[in-house]
Amino acid sequence: MGRLVLINSVLDSQLVYIMSSLQLLPGFVKKVDSKRRSFLWSGKDSCSGAKCLVGWVRGRVCLATLTGDLSGDHWMTLHALLPLYRSITTCLIKDGRSTTFWFDAWHGEDDLSTKFPSLFSHAKKTEVSVREVLETGLAAHLVPRLTPQAVEERDALQLVLDDVMLSEAPDMRYCPIVGVGGNLHIGSLYRVMRNGEGVLSVEAVFV
Template sequence: MTRAGRVVQVQFVLTAMLIYLAMAIDLPPWAIKAIDKIRRGFVWRGRKEAKGGHCLIAWPKVCRAKELGGLGISDLKSLCIALRVRWPWLKKSEPNKPWASLPLQVSKDAECLLSLAIITEIGDGANTLFWKDKWLAGKSIQDLAPNLYVLVPKGRARKHTVKTALDETKWTEDIQGEIPVQALMEYLELWDMLEDISVQEGIPDRHIWRLSASADRLARRGLPHPDHCLLCDQEEENIQHLLIGCVFARQFWYDILHSIGLAALAPQSDVSSFDDWWDKAVLTVSEDARKGLNSLIILGAWTIWKHRNDCVFNGATPRLSTALNLAREEALLWSLAGARGLSPIHSS
């Protein structure tokens, strides 16, 4: 069998064999590592094992999408998280399913993905968690009032719905212990925000999945999609155009890179591959600066994608200033979390 044939075999046979198992249980890291060893060995040698010298490309790069320079083989850890998210999503979006009342064990990674992916429009509030779900201006109270949230026991945060919490302001009973000044300020701001909120009896909550594929992928699946890129309205949208070919994206990269004195690395109109541009850009800086530049490029791509989704799902108008401000805010958060080389961005 040719190597190309083995790639197809790995993706559509070896990986597919795990689908139902991965939907039912969280595969432990040792199991994922062992399965990847078998998949890697079969791709490169057609055998159970392959040593480092036989592997032509690092496995994480093999697991990238083809549009990003990979072979399109599913990353097993990400696939497992996505499959496990199916259950809490169905429990929330279709609460009438027979098993919906049963307890679910959801990993922290799956919980984070679900929180990132879903926003809620309140109806009767019976199927929305007051503290954890994103129902208040597209954000969760956990995000809006983090200092106040830490005073709420985890058990109550996981059970208290919007409907029960707003009934005679019972959410105030969830707060335990002494309230520091910052938490008190958040408490007063939250009180003002909730003052005009009321539930609509008989109308179920509406949960919206915010993450979507690019327009070309939606088109291949016969799903609704925009005719043109929403950021430039000039060409059809695909992942390469969105991240590097769009005039909006190119100006964004220029402004971001200019803030750290690397404007010369901004992609030009003749560049067609985001992955190739990234590889070449990293090679032009010193080894000490590469981690910072890698973080910056990841952050920039994430910002463009978030701004695009804001335009798709929330009807926002594409604005370069909005995207740049979002990038600065994200850079600050990433820096606080330990990412290096981003301080010039959020301080500019």
């Protein structure tokens, strides 16, 4: 919001001032628009289209669950890839906003739905971020009455949560098929998505 205010109050007003006495060339206007987009989405002098897209998506959906105000075939395909993405990545919790509490592997190699199956079966809402659970408390996300096994798992999980400290830095995600610089090895992912008989899945065709 602060960047948007600066753009509206400073950069746009400067353009109005200049145009009151000069006729601007189309190329100049495009250059200014490029600077404004870069500042809005990244706070820097330049920004790739991908970063602009990510910034736009962040404002419309929850990155932890990919739920929100977006639609279309490409988006639905990306959403269908989410379970695979979770299965090949692990997370380091920072702000807890982009990591799902139950389905991402953020405490060890297995996700919490696998580690605590009885407790997971008592969850009110499965698609919830780590930050949401930590801010409101584990009990708020469980049904009132738990089975004895679920109570044991709840107590064990609470010990884990007591050691988690949130920060304002974004969560970090690691993947064994990501190379230096964060580049995804698409060939490796493509092979993972093939079944044993060599028939491609719909998602594999998209990749």
